[in-house]
Each structure stands twice: as structure tokens, then as C-alpha cells.
Amino acid sequence: MENIIKIQNHFTIIDEGGVRSFLFEGKDKSMLIDTGFGSIPVKDIVKELTDTDVFLLNTHTDKDHTGCNKDFDKVYMHPSEMEHYKNALPEGCKIEDVMPVWEGDIIDLGYWKFEVILTPGHTPGSIMLLERDKRMLISGDTIQDGDIFMFGPGRNMEAFICSLKKILKITDSFDSIWPSHGSYNVDKEIIPKIIRGAKDLLEGKIEGQEPPWPMPCKKYVCEAAGILYDFK
Ligand SMILES: [Zn+2]
Numbered sequence: 001m002e003n004i005i006k007i008q009n010h011f012t013i014i015d016e017g018g019v020r021s022f023l024f025e026g027k028d029k030s031m032l033i034d035t036g037f038g039s040i041p042v043k044d045i046v047k048e049l050t051d052t053d054v055f056l057l058n059t060h061t062d063k064d065h066t067g068c069n070k071d072f073d074k075v076y077m078h079p080s081e082m083e084h085y086k087n088a089l090p091e092g093c094k095i096e097d098v099m100p101v102w103e104g105d106i107i108d109l110g111y112w113k114f115e116v117i118l119t120p121g122h123t124p125g126s127i128m129l130l131e132r133d134k135r136m137l138i139s140g141d142t143i144q145d146g147d148i149f150m151f152g153p154g155r156n157m158e159a160f161i162c163s164l165k166k167i168l169k170i171t172d173s174f175d176s177i178w179p180s181h182g183s184y185n186v187d188k189e190i191i192p193k194i195i196r197g198a199k200d201l202l203e204g205k206i207e208g209q210e211p212p213w214p215m216p217c218k219k220y221v222c223e224a225a226g227i228l229y230d231f232k
Helices: 042-049 080-085 158-168 192-203
Strands: 004-008 011-015 021-027 027-031 051-058 075-077 097-098 106-108 115-116 127-131 137-138 147-149 174-177 218-221 224-227
Touching: 004 097, 011 042, 021 042, 027 042, 075 218, 115 158, 158 192, 192 224
Parallel strands: 027 051, 051 075, 075 097, 137 174, 147 224
Antiparallel strands: 004 011, 011 021, 021 027, 106 115, 115 127, 127 137, 218 224
């Protein structure tokens, strides 16, 4: 299938066009990161890709990341994300099925070991996953070169900037960044550019443009990404 992109052994991207999910295969169990918009049967695709048991983890719970959550009997996420998830719970999903992961937790798949890093801002409980040995960072929507949604309930621009600064301090630990949107993989030089863009936006140094489709926000284009924001 054209939306299955094998990046390397034990690492496959499921690309839905506009958003992507990641499958990391381990020895006995595998981890699926996010489930897209729901326009393709992510669980069936994953079953074709691996014989191991697969558990689901959400980087965060905007609708474009939870479309097939209902096909999994539980979902891991940071507890700070639960309210955001509950407020727009996808059909067929139950809040009781949420399992917590916490800052510093190691998700050990045998072949992969991911460390959970809390990076609020885009949503309250957005997380990134750091693979120190393989030198990879899974960044969700917080680091990317597409349009970063920063308007509406749950967004927090100051927290977003603090989270990016937190990641900037550990750039020695990874070489490649794997976002959910935009290009992949992106270089870590993008991080200070997004921080600068977000600060310039807040300081009124960037002129807002009309968003790509009707939304209650303006689009602020910085050196590295677009930021969709509403000053009201
Ligand atoms: Zn997204």
C-alpha cells in the first residue's frame, strides 16, 4: 500500500496524507504511535505488518491522531492530556481505557527504548518520545515544519515555547526528529527557529495572514513553520 513506508527494520510509517502514525516493532510487543484521522483502517494495516501484540500510545489527542483509537482496547497517554481527550472523546472510545505514561518513563520494546518527555503547549499533555541509542525524537505536532495549530481550547503558547526550550537543552541526545505532519525527518536546527517564530508572533513582529481554510485564527509564517494563532 502506498501509505506504508518502511523506514528501517522495525520502524514503519503509516501515512494518511496530512498526518502519520508510527509503528515500532519490538521482540514480543510493538508500539503504535497515534491512529490518524480514521480514514484508513490503521489497526488492520498494523496487523499485516507485525505478528506481535501492538499497544497504542497517543502523542496527544487532537482528532487527527485518535481516528482509529476505538479499535484498540486501551490507549497510553500522559494524564495531563486526559481532560483534552475527554472533551472531544472520539466515538466508540471510553476514558476508562486510558493508561498513564509519565515524564521519564521508559517504554522498553526490546529493540527500542523510548523515554517519555512531557511537552505541553500544543495540547496540555503532549509528549515526545526520545530513543537515546538510536538518536531519534518522535515530536508529535510540537516540532514540525507544517502548520502548528495553536488556537482554540487547550493551547498555550507560553508553555509551547517552554517545551521547545526544554528539548533544545537535550539536542545532544538525538540526530533526527520525526513529526506527525510536514516533512520527515527534520533537522534539530528547526527548534530554535520555531522558538524565535513563536516569540516574534507574541511580540507582534509577524503579520498574520488568512489561514489555509476558514478557521478562527490567523496564520503566522516564521522561518521554520506556520503557526495558527488567535490573539483574542
Ligand atoms: Zn496533528
